Every structure is written in structure tokens, then in C-alpha cells.
Amino acid sequence: MSKEIEVIIEGTYPLAATLTLPEGNMKFPLVVMVHGSGPTDRDSNAKGMPLNIFKEISEVVAKEGFASIRYDKRGIGASKGDYYEAGVYDLIDDARAVLEYAKKHQNIDGNRVILLGHSEGSILAPFVNEIISVDGMILLSGTAEPLAETMKWQRQEMINDIRSLKGFEGWVTRLIKLDEKITKMNDGLIKVISETDKAVIRYKGKKMNAKWNREHLQFDVSKPLQKVNCPVLAITGTKDVNVKLSDLEKIKALVQGECETHIIQDMTHMLRKTDVANSMSKIMNDYKKSIKQPIDSELKDIIITWLRNWKSRDVKVHESEFIV
Structure with missing residues (x-):
């Protein structure tokens, strides 16, 4: 039976968190x-999209003896700001503050820490590791390139999907001319974002995080991935239309530590399986x-299994430290 403790972490802004102890x-x-993109709370839930990914995973790892x-x-849930x-620097700093806090907790072994990132969290985790090195990393639906490149690929996939519609x-x-409208709107958004230094803008009446978008142009996750020396688990589904399946092998080639990769048939970016056709619009719907x-x-x-x-491997490493 695990125990959940509500805590406040003092970073740039106070962050509300749940520490789960076995x-x-x-x-x-x-x-x-470490979160994916979007206004998500600690459980990976956003308005109208209750994913509960981190809530479920916390229960899974607790049963295996992991806090x-x-x-x-x-700015989401009970967190301030x-x-x-x-921006991206802010997201990395918040994850760092959470990591630092948890490592010092009386019930945590600060020498046995794993970062788990989903989606954008898989980009942020290697950058956090550059600041505070960890002992393991789990990357769910990750990428091995700048997010701007992945988003460019997503748009082209969306256009290809639109052009393939029948009847x-x-x-x-x-x-x-929906495909042309998507391209025009995106080009317009990129122009507006690049020409302002404001953190927040409105585009076509919608509030946008311009700072986050601009900063992602500076971040190439392939660079910090090359500095990852700990064991890595990377998993992506065959029906994940948000990232490139081929990036799994790129992650494996980039990291310096042992890297285990898995492709899960029919799993989407939401980490659930679907039996709908492998089409971006159908999967997202x-x-x-x-x-x-x-x-x-x-x-x-x-x-x-990986944990x-x-x-088991970690225990052997720690035991070897006492061999004379």
C-alpha cells in the first residue's frame, strides 16, 4: 500500500507536487x-483530456518499490506562476527544482534516481540530466531532434492525410483548399512569433506562448542525449502520430549508456492502443x-521489467563499492 504526500517545492514559483512512497x-x-507539452497537471490531465498517465505510472512503480x-x-493546478x-528554460528549471527537492527527502535514496519523460518531457529530461546527472532514464514517445523539426514533420503528415481523404x-x-490554409496559417504564426520578444501573444484570437515556441528553436535534444551515460528505456507506439518511430533508433545510437528500445504495436501518443486505421485524423479523433x-x-x-x-543491476553496482 503506497502513501501519497502533498508537497510544495520552492523554485522560481512554488510548485505543487505529489510524492508517492511505497x-x-x-x-x-x-x-x-517530467511532463509533455500543454497545460497539464501532475497526473498528466488537461481540460477535456484526462490522460492520468503519471498517476497510473506512479501506482505501477510504487508496487515495484520505487518512490x-x-x-x-x-501556473496549472495548485502551482503558482x-x-x-x-519558456523551455523555465520548464527545465522547474524539473530541476523538483529533482533537487526529492533527492534530499529523508525517504529517498538520492543515488538511485530515474527521470521519466513523456513527449516533450523526453526532450527536457536529457537537459535536466546535464544539470544534475541521474542514474536512469525512461523516454516515452520521445524524439531525437529539435521539437520545431518534429512539428514541421507533423504538419506535413497532416497535409498528406488531408490530401488522401476520399469521397x-x-x-x-x-x-x-484546407492543406494550403494550414500551411498559410502556420507560416503566419511563425512570422509573428519570430518578430516579437513578448512571452505571450494572441494569434487569430487564440492566446499563444510565443516564448516557448521561440526557445524550442534553440534546443536540440540530440546534443544532451550524447551526454547520457545511464541506462535508458525508450518506448514508442506504431500509431504515434506525434513523433517519428525512427527516432527510437536515433536515441539508441546517441546515448552513451545501455539503451533498450521497444515498439508497441497499435499504441498512440496517449499511451493507449487503438484499432482505428493508421491515419493521423482518425487516430487523433x-x-x-x-x-x-x-x-x-x-x-x-x-x-x-526494466525497473x-x-x-538488480544497481544493487550489484552498490555492493561492488564495498568489495575490498
Whole structure:
């Protein structure tokens, strides 16, 4: 039976978090969870999109004897600050503050810490590791290139999807030139963002985080990945339309530590499986239906097996320190 403790972490802004401890009175290895993009809380939930990814994973790792900490993003939930004003440097700094806090907790073994990132969190985690080195890393739906490049690929995939539509739906999208409208709107947004130094702008009536978008142009995750010396687990699904499946092998080639990769058939970016056709529009339309189910059991099993192997290997490493 695990125990959840509500804590406040003093960083640039106070961050509200949940520290989950397994049963027992000892120092536990720790999993620090780093968010994907969007206004998500500690459980990976956003308005209208209750993913519960980190909540479920915290329960999984607790059963394996691992503590975990998950936090509300800056300006979300019970955390202070302004979500829309936060840039990439801010997100890295917040994750660092959470990591530093948890490492010092009386029930945490600060020498056995794993960073777990989902989506954008898989980009942030290697940068956090540059500041405070960790002992393991789990990258879910990660990428091996700048986010701007991945987003460019996403847009092209969306356009290809639109152009492949058949029947009446295809006729309508061609009639209104939807593919051209998407390109024009994106080009306009990039121009506005690059020509301002404001943290927040409004574009087409929608509030946008300009600072976050600008800063992502400076961040290339392939560079800090080359400095990762700890064991890594990287997992992506075949129906993940948000990242390139091929980046799994790039991650494996870049990191210096042992890297285990897994491709899960039919799993999406939401870490659930779907039986809809492998089409960006169909998969994204299925998100709200699929998230009513728990995260994928195969994903959980892979994480459990990796954690057990990591713990076994880690114990042997620590035992060797006492051999004379």
C-alpha cells in the first residue's frame, strides 16, 4: 500500500507536487516524472483530456518499490506562476527544482534516481540530466531532434492525410483548399512569433506562448542525449502520430549508456492502443474515446521489467563499492 504526500517545492514559483512512497520505512529509489507539452497537471490531465498517465505510472512503480514525484506545471493546478509565460528554460528549471527537492527527502535514496519523460518531457529530461546527472532514464514517445523539426514533420503528415481523404470529405477539403490554409496559417504564426520578444501573444484570437515556441528553436535534444551515460528505456507506439518511430533508433545510437528500445504495436501518443486505421485524423479523433481506458498494459509490463532489471543491476553496482 503506497502513501501519497502533498508537497510544495520552492523554485522560481512554488510548485505543487505529489510524492508517492511505497510501504515501509526506508530510503527508496526514485522516479521523477517530467511532463509533455500543454497545460497539464501532475497526473498528466488537461481540460477535456484526462490522460492520468503519471498517476497510473506512479501506482505501477510504487508496487515495484520505487518512490515517485509528479508535479503540477507552472501556473496549472495548485502551482503558482503563469503557464503561458513559461519558456523551455523555465520548464527545465522547474524539473530541476523538483529533482533537487526529492533527492534530499529523508525517504529517498538520492543515488538511485530515474527521470521519466513523456513527449516533450523526453526532450527536457536529457537537459535536466546535464544539470544534475541521474542514474536512469525512461523516454516515452520521445524524439531525437529539435521539437520545431518534429512539428514541421507533423504538419506535413497532416497535409498528406488531408490530401488522401476520399469521397465527399475529400472533395470538400480540396474545395476549400484546407492543406494550403494550414500551411498559410502556420507560416503566419511563425512570422509573428519570430518578430516579437513578448512571452505571450494572441494569434487569430487564440492566446499563444510565443516564448516557448521561440526557445524550442534553440534546443536540440540530440546534443544532451550524447551526454547520457545511464541506462535508458525508450518506448514508442506504431500509431504515434506525434513523433517519428525512427527516432527510437536515433536515441539508441546517441546515448552513451545501455539503451533498450521497444515498439508497441497499435499504441498512440496517449499511451493507449487503438484499432482505428493508421491515419493521423482518425487516430487523433479517437483520443477522447481511447483515454477512457487505462494506459496500455504492455507498456506497463515493459516498464516493470526494466525497473526490476535496473534495480538488480544497481544493487550489484552498490555492493561492488564495498568489495575490498
